[in-house]
Amino acid sequence: MSATGSLNQYIQLIERMYRTSQGNFLSRLLSLRDEHVGNRNLRSSDIATLVEGNCVAPLDEIVISHLLCVKSLYLRDYMEAFEHQSACVACVVKLLQNQKEVNWGLPVMYTVCLDLRLVAQKAEATYLQSNGKILEKAAESLLACFRVCAADNRSSDADTKRLGMLTLVNQLLKVYFRINKLHLCKPLIRAIDSSPFKDQFPLAQQITYRYFVGRKAMFDSDYRSADDYLSFAFHNCHKQSIKNKRLILTYLVPVKMLLGFMPSIQLLQKYDLMQFWDLVSAVKKGDLRGIDQVMEEHESFFISAGIYLIVEKLKITAYRNLFRKVYLAENSHQIEIASFQAALQLMGHDDVDADETQCIVANLIYDGKIKGYISYQHKKVVVSKQNAFPPLSSLY
Amino acid sequence: MSSYFDYFCQNIENETREKSTQNVDRILGTCYSMCPEDEVKLREAERLVHLLEVWGSERRLVKSYSRSAADSNMAVPHLLRPYSVLANTVQYLLLDVTRRVDVPESIMYDFVNDRLRAVRQDITIQRLIPTQCVCLLEPMIRFYVYYGYVLSAHPLKDYDPVLNKKYLLECLKWYLTCCDSIAKEKGNIDELSGFFSGLELNIRESKSKLVNDQALVESLYILCNLDDLHPLYRYLKMTKDLKRQEKLELSYEIAIANLQGNYVKVCRLSEKLCPLLYCALCTYLPTLQRRALNVTCHAYNNKRLTVPSTALVRWLCFTTERDANTVCSHYGLKVNGDAVQFDRSEFKTDAHLHIPVIRNIRKKFDVSLIDIFTYETSK
Numbered sequence: 001m002s003a004t005g006s007l008n009q010y011i012q013l014i015e016r017m018y019r020t021s022q023g024n025f026l027s028r029l030l031s032l033r034d035e036h037v038g039n040r041n042l043r044s045s046d047i048a049t050l051v052e053g054n055c056v057a058p059l060d061e062i063v064i065s066h067l068l069c070v071k072s073l074y075l076r077d078y079m080e081a082f083e084h085q086s087a088c089v090a091c092v093v094k095l096l097q098n099q100k101e102v103n104w105g106l107p108v109m110y111t112v113c114l115d116l117r118l119v120a121q122k123a124e125a126t127y128l129q130s131n132g133k134i135l136e137k138a139a140e141s142l143l144a145c146f147r148v149c150a151a152d153n154r155s156s157d158a159d160t161k162r163l164g165m166l167t168l169v170n171q172l173l174k175v176y177f178r179i180n181k182l183h184l185c186k187p188l189i190r191a192i193d194s195s196p197f198k199d200q201f202p203l204a205q206q207i208t209y210r211y212f213v214g215r216k217a218m219f220d221s222d223y224r225s226a227d228d229y230l231s232f233a234f235h236n237c238h239k240q241s242i243k244n245k246r247l248i249l250t251y252l253v254p255v256k257m258l259l260g261f262m263p264s265i266q267l268l269q270k271y272d273l274m275q276f277w278d279l280v281s282a283v284k285k286g287d288l289r290g291i292d293q294v295m296e297e298h299e300s301f302f303i304s305a306g307i308y309l310i311v312e313k314l315k316i317t318a319y320r321n322l323f324r325k326v327y328l329a330e331n332s333h334q335i336e337i338a339s340f341q342a343a344l345q346l347m348g349h350d351d352v353d354a355d356e357t358q359c360i361v362a363n364l365i366y367d368g369k370i371k372g373y374i375s376y377q378h379k380k381v382v383v384s385k386q387n388a389f390p391p392l393s394s395l396y
Numbered sequence: 397m398s399s400y401f402d403y404f405c406q407n408i409e410n411e412t413r414e415k416s417t418q419n420v421d422r423i424l425g426t427c428y429s430m431c432p433e434d435e436v437k438l439r440e441a442e443r444l445v446h447l448l449e450v451w452g453s454e455r456r457l458v459k460s461y462s463r464s465a466a467d468s469n470m471a472v473p474h475l476l477r478p479y480s481v482l483a484n485t486v487q488y489l490l491l492d493v494t495r496r497v498d499v500p501e502s503i504m505y506d507f508v509n510d511r512l513r514a515v516r517q518d519i520t521i522q523r524l525i526p527t528q529c530v531c532l533l534e535p536m537i538r539f540y541v542y543y544g545y546v547l548s549a550h551p552l553k554d555y556d557p558v559l560n561k562k563y564l565l566e567c568l569k570w571y572l573t574c575c576d577s578i579a580k581e582k583g584n585i586d587e588l589s590g591f592f593s594g595l596e597l598n599i600r601e602s603k604s605k606l607v608n609d610q611a612l613v614e615s616l617y618i619l620c621n622l623d624d625l626h627p628l629y630r631y632l633k634m635t636k637d638l639k640r641q642e643k644l645e646l647s648y649e650i651a652i653a654n655l656q657g658n659y660v661k662v663c664r665l666s667e668k669l670c671p672l673l674y675c676a677l678c679t680y681l682p683t684l685q686r687r688a689l690n691v692t693c694h695a696y697n698n699k700r701l702t703v704p705s706t707a708l709v710r711w712l713c714f715t716t717e718r719d720a721n722t723v724c725s726h727y728g729l730k731v732n733g734d735a736v737q738f739d740r741s742e743f744k745t746d747a748h749l750h751i752p753v754i755r756n757i758r759k760k761f762d763v764s765l766i767d768i769f770t771y772e773t774s775k
Binding site: 131219221312315316356358359361362363365375376377 | 577580581625628629652655656658659660661664690691692694695696698701702703707710711
């Protein structure tokens with residue numbers, strides 16, 4: 001909207017959009033990321049008295065808190081801005097509640113909620129001692145919106161506010177991941193998964209949703225579903241959103257690797273994820289020392305992405321690959337435990353003994369990664385004549 | 397809906413108001429004995445004095461736990477004990493009461509547990525500052541870890557492992573949250589270890605006193621939750637100083653070995669643990685053994701071949717060959733003399749967890765009960 005014009009013009013415009021139920025236009029007029037924010041006329045010293053009585057009932061409070069928030073942002077007082085934006089969201093909640101049987105107000109809710117999260121993040125970054133408290137408060141406000149949407153089950157399918165649930169859930173997921181409260185995601189995920197509109201939500205929202213749910217599945221060690229969610233996100237993500245695709249791949253690559261699919265060097269180069277390349281080659285070779293080196297070199301990247309423990313688990317794949325090499329070199333169906341042990345020692349597990357080697361083999365057999373059995377008496381592993389090392393990708 | 401929203405708004409308002417007045421409405425206890433006068437009178441009259449509160453002719457009552465109810469006001473200063481009294485109470489419960497041998501251990505556990513809950517309740521109501529909380533919680537964590545193992549073979553009517561785990565986790569998480577906020581306040585986590593080493597409860601001048609050992613608690617958090625990844629995520633995000641602490645590094649290594657199913661390594665490394673960490677691991681041992689036996693059943697699956705029990709003793713920390721054989725037959729495996737035949741179709745996956753005979757921790761490490769509650773890992 002225009003960056004000039006008087007406060008009265010601005011109010012009239014908002015009222016007109018409201019009367020004509022133009023949610024998208026109204027949302028822009030109440031956004032913190034719109035041109036009108038730069039308009040000096042809207043930053044007068046006494047907004048409350050100027051607006052009051054000059055604007056129809058449910059809108060006045062919204063406009064006041066919105067403009068107060070803008071003012072605080074210009075004064076760089078992010079805490080104050082956050083309070084005003086919270087008030088703004090609260091007023092929008094009341095507005096939506098009173099709009100029965102229609103959902104044209106949803107875009108307004110999306111905008112004020114997104115702005116609330118952004119302001120909260122800004123405040124969080126400014127007041128470090130708050131330690132997630134501001135974002136937690138923002139989440140409370142978002143939840144109030146979510147409840148209004150989720151509870152709207154009387155309206156027809158086209159007009160129900162339940163269509164707005166996913167956008168809110170995504171905002172909440174972003175907050176919860178940022179403040180590391182993943183356990184709070186569960187009820188939200190359940191609400192979306194059981195929603196009849198599950199597949200009707202906008203694609204962009206579905207992608208965001210699956211990106212977060214996939215990450216959560218990864219943290220919960222549920223790699224099959226993590227693969228499903230993240231793959232969906234990756235394949236449907238717009239091809240020009242390189243940054244987002246890279247983010248998705250940061251998690252999809254290690255998950256895929258665990259499931260036995262190694263990424264190509266072209267893919268990793270394209271998305272600037274070469275940290276994984278050394279890892280891929282080390283795992284392929286069964287080079288345990290190499291894996292340790294990669295982990296040390298890229299420690300902070302792996303830890304901050306939360307995939308360090310997955311990399312630890314990739315060592316099991318490396319064992320399998322190493323033992324397969326021994327098996328191919330020995331060219332026999334009966335392999336001495338001592339040969340496996342020597343291979344482990346050669347590759348960096350210096351202190352491994354026969355007992356531990358057997359334990360590692362035992363786990364691989366249990367997981368179905370080696371077909372065969374161990375003979376304790378003969379100190380040998382007897383592997384199947386056919387398909388002794390089935391491809392990992394066939395196991396899951 | 398709207399009423400809830402009003403309630404929510406009011407909450408926010410109240411909170412902001414609270415912040416501006418900064419702790420003015422914090423309640424300070426004025427009860428300077430371990431048990432408030434009122435409760436002493438009531439319990440004496442109603443004959444509710446616990447056997448463990450009677451010391452010869454003397455009676456030493458300790459405030460007992462009572463659930464907060466809607467109609468009762470618990471925030472009364474003369475019913476609440478200030479920090480110094482709470483610290484004395486914890487010390488008394490752990491260092492004196494636990495030494496009583498005239499009552500069964502499970503009864504003593506119930507008594508101390510109840511009184512410790514009352515202490516935690518007092519902490520909560522008075523909203524003590526984190527630096528005080530950690531000093532009170534650390535000994536409690538030791539208590540729950542130690543007795544969690546010692547009592548693990550007791551029947552359910554005497555001791556409930558689930559409840560013990562619940563209290564243990566409550567204390568652990570509370571403690572760790574306090575550590576985090578202390579670190580935040582300090583603004584520099586590296587100073588934390590130095591800060592903590594100077595923080596001891598100097599209540600008695602005797603040689604045994606309670607201490608606060610953050611590395612020990614962080615290690616316990618890992619080893620008491622071996623099937624959970626969150627303690628490991630926490631470990632990875634720690635500062636280098638803390639990470640490098642020997643006990644903590646070892647606990648992480650054990651957890652990773654367990655994650656990879658490497659039971660041989662877990663058992664081998666467990667020999668290097670200090671008494672309490674060893675307790676934590678031993679409590680987990682039956683679970684580890686069951687899973688490992690299931691794995692070996694698949695790996696050594698053969699109708700003719702066997703695995704000698706001595707190998708199992710080596711791999712899985714069994715105390716004796718007989719112990720190993722009992723556990724194997726409990727899970728449905730055939731035992732021929734001194735060897736076990738692994739047949740994966742025989743393994744009973746639905747058999748309840750077999751809890752082996754409890755080993756004597758104090759004898760193994762040659763430490764007294766007081767040592768268990770007071771030793772420091774850094775020394």
